[in-house]
Amino acid sequence: MTKPHRVLFVSHSPLLYGAERSLLSLVEALQQMTEYSPVVLLPARGAFQQRLETIGVEVIVHPYFWWITSEKKRLLSLTGCSLNRLLAKLFIARHSSLQIDLIYSNSLATPFGAYLAELLSIPHVWHFREFVYEDLNFVFTLGDQQSANFIKRTTHKVVCNSEEVRRRLANRWGIMGAEVIYNGFDFSVYKQLKPHEHHQSVQPGQPVELLILGRVHENKGQITAIRAVAELKRRGRHVRLTIVGKGSRAYLMELHALCKSSSLVKEVRFVGAAAEPLPYFQDASITLVCSHLEAFGRVAVEAMAMGCPVIAASSGGLQEIVTSNKTGLLYDTGDHISLANAVEKLIENPQLFDSVAAEAMYSARERFSLQKTVSATASMISFLIHERSRTQERPL
DSSP: OOOOEEEEEEOSOSSOSHHHHHHHHHHHHHHTSTTEEEEEEESSOSHHHHHHHHTTOEEEEOOOOOSEEOGGGHHHHHHHHHHHHHHHHHHHHHTGGGOOSEEEEOOTTOOHHHHHHHHHTOOEEEEEOOOSHHHHOOEETTOHHHHHHHHHHHOSEEEESSHHHIIIIITTTTOTTOEEOOOOBOOHHHHTSOGGGSOOOOOTTSOEEEEEESOBOGGGTHHHHHHHHHHHHHTTOOEEEEEESOBOHHHHHHHHHHHHHTTOTTTEEEEEOOSOSHHHHHHOSEEEEOOSSOSSOHHHHHHHHTTOOEEEESSTTHHHHOOBTTTBEEEOTTOHHHHHHHHHHHHHOHHHHHHHHHHHHHHHHHHSBHHHHHHHHHHHHHHHHHHHHHOOOOOO
16 A cells, blocks of 8 residues: 655644635645645644644644744844744654655745755745735745745745735746645535525615624724725615624724724624634625735635625735626725725615625635645645655756
8 A cells, every 4th residue: 555645734823814724624635535644733732733633633833933024023033033944953853753755834924844845855835825015014034035045945836825926926036837726615514504594685674784704903904894884874874894803902992993983883893703704604794805915815705605795805816706796896995985885786786686696606616615725736745746756856
């Protein structure tokens, strides 16, 4: 019997946000295939570790550091960056029996997987899931050019989660052969739902339930959503907004203050973090994705797959997910009037609301199935391992 491929997936975080949830789905699927034996490396214990262990995936916890940071913390971040290579050597000494065939870095946030692959002389895949500059307001601790050179030297394949990420990062850095593999989703639970369990329809005389779900951060556009609600209220529309997610105390206070000054205390509800998004999509009439620049747009896909109409900012990877007036609506990024107009358009046009909901459900389940993502990723991993064992091909 052929020995299964031993793949070490390096996560930048022990939490369970979008990148980690995408990795969770991937390794769970690979684990069920006899050709692969996934191991996940985490920098600390947390919710991600608990979920992985629940499904029987091997987890290793070992410290390492990010190499992206805010400009004001750049000097402090240099200390962590300088320790990563030493920590990589320590990891190899402690886990020499792992016999890893390939290392897969799940985010641009840390170079630790690249250090390991370079020291072990094995193939390295780097998954670009963020823009770094525009979406996180971060910079590379070592500088843009030096970081790009390191990536090209240590990486055998770059994967991007959208065409926009490939254009802004891989192409700009001159990385040849970068491949786009969209995030995959397990829609099996969604398909078991009855039609009336998918989302709330718009009923005359009833409030229209709006939802914005994800990390509560300036770049996620919660302020735009609240201002749009204020505008809709001014127009006499009865709408309510539920904000789901965690954020900094300072930003949450700013949002609460805006609600108070706009007389929206009763119209806007703050829920906090949620382990599973599905119940919130079921309670919503329309999902808003207001990010200033989203590398992909996981929430948009999940809402669409539920048949909950999506109104998204016309920027980044969201434009690859949502086709305006067909699988959702796009509005001018950061413009609360444009967002309010889009919400009103759906409210006023039941036929458009229903057609968008139906087309979005079909599109999301067809384009972003977990099977497609796993198949593309597994083929890439197998090719790199086999090619590496046959030749000593140089990295990018």
